[in-house]
Amino acid sequence: MKPAAFNYKKPSTLTGVLELLRESGEDSNILAGGQSLMPTLNMRLSAPSLLIDINGVDELFGISVTDNTVRIGSMTRHAELEKSSVISEHIPLINAAMPYIAHPAIRNRGTIGGSLALADPAAELPACLCALRGFVEMTSTSATRKVEAKDFFRALYETDLKANEIITAIEIPRYDQNYFSFIDELSRRHGDYAMCGLAFHAKIEEKIISDAQIVFFAVEAKPIIAVTAMRELEGAKISDVSLEVLQGAVGNDLDPFGDLHASATLKLHYAKELIKRAITSGITSG
Amino acid sequence: MDNIEQIKINTVVNGEKVEAFVEPRLSLVDFLRNELELTGSHVGCEHGVCGACSIQVDGSVVRGCLMLASQADGADVISIEGASDAGIVADLQKAFHERNALQCGFCTPGMLLTSSELLDQKKNPTRAEIREYLSGNYCRCTGYEAIIDAVETVAIDRAGSSHNGKS
Incomplete structure (x- = not known):
């Protein structure tokens, strides 16, 4: 189908975008990579009167590193994250997530800010950002604020982002070389939406696990931080982890919803399989 | 809706300069097919799943149905016709x-x-x-x-x- 008619503006500055957004309110949509927005417009699930294209705002693009953090402009495309040596060196979890995100042509356009703003429950990046304890920077005409990922995702497709704000950047702490990253998901075909996924991040030093972050996606309305399972791992020797106990803890942490592709029971089964794979991979990685 | 402003674009398609006024909702693939009569790119699902509308924009292959013609302003576009001829x-x-x-x-x-x-x-x-x-x-x-x-x-x-x- 073709989208309903809309107007289109492409400001070249952030101020220009924010002013347009303030004037137009909820009648407008921000066009970032468009890889989720355009399908909803084409199917007429949404019919805004104005699209504000932010592809012309240079300051929203690019990756930079400071002593403590990696800062990723919200318009940085998945393909750039996939190829970036800064990302693979400092936050390999994001790098490892890329092949799971749709297909190459989608990654050539899709952006990290767009993915976070949409907050699809089956998306990889919201879960990764939670596992990395990153921050989302949001800007309006009056203020800039940062919110930690776990507080940013609120409900199904619902985030802390207000109608007069856009995501301007993502900040992720730099972790040392002792951190282990793992991401895996189960889907019907490569590039399809996950039926269940896991982003795992932990320090493994001399085989002892600390600071573990276990975040499941595509199981509930938003990324789920598996706190009971994380407690089970704290201070444990990785080769001595009882998978049975850990999988039991995952069962306590999750209350999956069933969907067209997988029932709640199946999703829970997959979640337990994925945590097993994470631990196994952690053991082999040394 | 009233008052839809047409967007002026300057783009290079298969090495040729193109200047056009487009409706904002016009997709890049529909622009190529219907305005420029480059019908090699096909329109399948129109929601980014099938890949029939693949077009190269600024060196990267993208979905022609998920990009607006207006977004091709200033871009270098190569369709299958251009890739084939070259x-x-x-x-x-x-x-x-x-x-x-x-x-x-x-x-x-x-x-x-x-x-x-x-x-x-x-x-x-x-x-x-x-x-x-x-x-x-x-x-x-x-x-x-x-x-x-x-x-x-x-x-x-x-x-x-x-x-x-x-x-």
Whole structure:
């Protein structure tokens, strides 16, 4: 189908975008990579009167590193994250997530800010950002604020982002070389939406696990931080982890919803399989 | 809705400068097909799933149905017509033909542009890598085996000829 008619503006500055957004309110949509927005417009699930294209705002693009953090402009495309040596060196979890995100042509356009703003429950990046304890920077005409990922995702497709704000950047702490990253998901075909996924991040030093972050996606309305399972791992020797106990803890942490592709029971089964794979991979990685 | 402003775009399509006024909601693939009569890019699902509308924009293959014509302002656009005329995909076209890797041909332009991007990035892809790279392009006739054979043949041929060139 073709989208309903809309107007289109492409400001070249952030101020220009924010002013347009303030004037137009909820009648407008921000066009970032468009890889989720355009399908909803084409199917007429949404019919805004104005699209504000932010592809012309240079300051929203690019990756930079400071002593403590990696800062990723919200318009940085998945393909750039996939190829970036800064990302693979400092936050390999994001790098490892890329092949799971749709297909190459989608990654050539899709952006990290767009993915976070949409907050699809089956998306990889919201879960990764939670596992990395990153921050989302949001800007309006009056203020800039940062919110930690776990507080940013609120409900199904619902985030802390207000109608007069856009995501301007993502900040992720730099972790040392002792951190282990793992991401895996189960889907019907490569590039399809996950039926269940896991982003795992932990320090493994001399085989002892600390600071573990276990975040499941595509199981509930938003990324789920598996706190009971994380407690089970704290201070444990990785080769001595009882998978049975850990999988039991995952069962306590999750209350999956069933969907067209997988029932709640199946999703829970997959979640337990994925945590097993994470631990196994952690053991082999040394 | 009233007062829809047409957007003026300047773009280069297959090496030729194009200046046009477009309706904001017009997709890039509809612009190529309906305004420029470049009908090699096909419109399938119109929501980014099938890959039939693949177009190269500023060097990257994108979904022509998920990009607006207005967003092509200032861009360098290459459709299958341009890639074909320039000979960039000639060996792929020949291999697809010889291996019978197309039947109705609807998916073929997208398959060719996507395979071409893969081979530009990776000289010796495995069959699994070819399959994964093409996973966003649907074929409903031949199945994928012949397509992967054809791409693999070209990868091997190109690797061989560049090796010969060096020695």
